[in-house]
Amino acid sequence: QKEVEQNSGPLSVPEGAIASLNCTYSDRGSQSFFWYRQYSGKSPELIMSIYSNGDKEDGRFTAQLNKASQYVSLLIRDSQPSDSATYLCAVTRGSGGYQKVTFGTGTKLQVIP
Amino acid sequence: NAGVTQTPKFQVLKTGQSMTLQCAQDMNHNSMYWYRQDPGMGLRLIYYSASEGTTDKGEVPNGYNVSRLNKREFSLRLESAAPSQTSVYFCASSGLATSSGANVLTFGAGSRLTVL
Numbered sequence: 001q002k003e004v005e006q007n008s009g010p011l012s013v014p015e016g017a018i019a020s021l022n023c024t025y026s027d028r029g030s031q032s033f034f035w036y037r038q039y040s041g042k043s044p045e046l047i048m049s050i051y052s053n054g055d056k057e058d059g060r061f062t063a064q065l066n067k068a069s070q071y072v073s074l075l076i077r078d079s080q081p082s083d084s085a086t087y088l089c090a091v092t093r094g095s096g097g098y099q100k101v102t103f104g105t106g107t108k109l110q111v112i113p
Numbered sequence: 114n115a116g117v118t119q120t121p122k123f124q125v126l127k128t129g130q131s132m133t134l135q136c137a138q139d140m141n142h143n144s145m146y147w148y149r150q151d152p153g154m155g156l157r158l159i160y161y162s163a164s165e166g167t168t169d170k171g172e173v174p175n176g177y178n179v180s181r182l183n184k185r186e187f188s189l190r191l192e193s194a195a196p197s198q199t200s201v202y203f204c205a206s207s208g209l210a211t212s213s214g215a216n217v218l219t220f221g222a223g224s225r226l227t228v229l
Contacts, residue, residue, distance in 0.1 A: 008153070031215065032215035032216075034215075034217070034218075036218075042222070042223075043203055043220035043221060043222050043223050044156070044203075044218075044220050045220070046217055046218070046219075049215065049217065051215065088155070088156070090218075092215050092216060099207075099215065099216045101146075101158075101207075101216065101218065103155050103156040104155060105153060105154065105155035106155060
């Protein structure tokens with residue numbers, strides 16, 4: 001079992017729709033959860049972080065965390081063609097100095113105009 | 114504010130050649146990392162440096178060495194390149210997110226390495 005699992009996609013949604021990206025993790029000791037966006041040929045960039053159960057909203061993005069189910073999701077409302085990218089789920093364990101960060105393999109999102 | 118700068122952006126090597134990837138950050142971060150990214154494999158940690166003067170192996174360290182030259186710089190060396198090391202390499206550094214204490218990674222632009 002992979003430590004962090006994501007469906008590789010591609011996930012295709014029409015422009016203006018809601019895109020739902022999912023991630024499961026195996027380490028119950030995981031403490032922090034992140035979504036990074038990576039455009040083709042570019043480096044990952046942080047778009048959302050979430051640390052406690054529930055929802056966290058930032059503009060068109062909502063991250064959802066359910067630690068009991070070991071599940072993290074990212075919702076993108078009013079999807080735009082510029083949202084087309086690969087979305088990486090990252091899970092962190094530890095505190096202070098070095099924290100082990102484990103990435104999923106990413107879900108490719110295609111927003112169709 | 115440059116963030117994380119890594120060089121070179123592209124490199125082609127022959128099997129057995131050596132090279133060093135350079136990385137520097139100007140964010141006063143303590144921790145620095147080297148990842149490689151391959152299709153279908155995601156980001157895999159090669160080596161990391163939790164603080165100046167320390168380095169540790171990550172998930173895929175074989176064939177690589179690192180040097181944390183000072184707080185700003187963290188280099189990755191391939192002593193004898195192999196075709197299996199063809200990949201995109203990312204350097205990253207991390208600082209603490211003020212709200213949670215979690216490390217947030219900032220990545221360099223990447224270095225695309227091809228070993229023939």
